[in-house]
Amino acid sequence: MLRCAVCQTPSQLSLCKGCQTLLQAPEKPCQICAKPLNQSDGVCGECRSDPPAFTKTYCAAIYKAPIDKWVQQLKFGERLDRARIMAEALLTPLSALDKEVPVIPVPLHLSRLRKRGYNQANEIAKIICKQQNRPLLSDVLVRVKNTEMQAELHEKQRVANVRAAFQVVKPIKCLKVLLLDDVMTTGQTLRSASKCLINAGIQQVNIAVFARSGG
Ligand SMILES: [Zn+2]
Numbered sequence: 001m002l003r004c005a006v007c008q009t010p011s012q013l014s015l016c017k018g019c020q021t022l023l024q025a026p027e028k029p030c031q032i033c034a035k036p037l038n039q040s041d042g043v044c045g046e047c048r049s050d051p052p053a054f055t056k057t058y059c060a061a062i063y064k065a066p067i068d069k070w071v072q073q074l075k076f077g078e079r080l081d082r083a084r085i086m087a088e089a090l091l092t093p094l095s096a097l098d099k100e101v102p103v104i105p106v107p108l109h110l111s112r113l114r115k116r117g118y119n120q121a122n123e124i125a126k127i128i129c130k131q132q133n134r135p136l137l138s139d140v141l142v143r144v145k146n147t148e149m150q151a152e153l154h155e156k157q158r159v160a161n162v163r164a165a166f167q168v169v170k171p172i173k174c175l176k177v178l179l180l181d182d183v184m185t186t187g188q189t190l191r192s193a194s195k196c197l198i199n200a201g202i203q204q205v206n207i208a209v210f211a212r213s214g215g
Pocket residue numbers: 004005006007008009015016017018019020
């Protein structure tokens with residue numbers, strides 16, 4: 001019998017109805033980066049003063065307890081089953097996006113991928129692509145710079161840290177893509193990867209993240 005991944009009650013989905021309420025979508029999100037704002041139809045200050053290369057962000061939940069723990073477990077604790085919660089939570093928001101739009105998971109640097117054994121963004125993307133019948137492009141974008149862990153750096157260092165960190169290594173034969181990661185905090189990684197895709201000829205980059213920090 002399938003059980004809820006959090007409370008273990010029988011459930012067909014990875015989260016039962018009760019535990020689904022733990023996922024709180026951002027209220028009145030920024031139209032571009034999904035940061036929670038206090039006004040509707042708004043764009044946050046950062047997207048206004050320094051617009052990112054991406055157009056829109058699909059997001060399932062605000063990054064806070066207890067879901068921050070699931071993210072950490074997927075990233076560092078090898079709880080690969082957490083990817084299913086994150087993928088399923090994104091299915092409804094992503095149903096609004098054209099089914100032909102392929103998913104590009106934010107890549108890890110090869111040395112980190114070898115160490116960890118998997119890319120958490122790719123694990124989430126695999127489930128979404130299977131469920132929604134979307135093309136998965138796991139090998140078109142690579143991380144060429146082995147960046148330090150972003151969370152340990154200050155804002156200015158983070159910007160410098162991810163500059164030119166990505167490279168498109170295969171032709172991408174579509175105009176729109178969905179760039180996927182587990183979490184968006186400062187957004188610098190997703191900004192950098194999006195810019196790289198736009199420079200490679202993609203016309204529209206959309207973002208999907210399981211969780212968005214409140215900023
Ligand atoms: Zn539950």
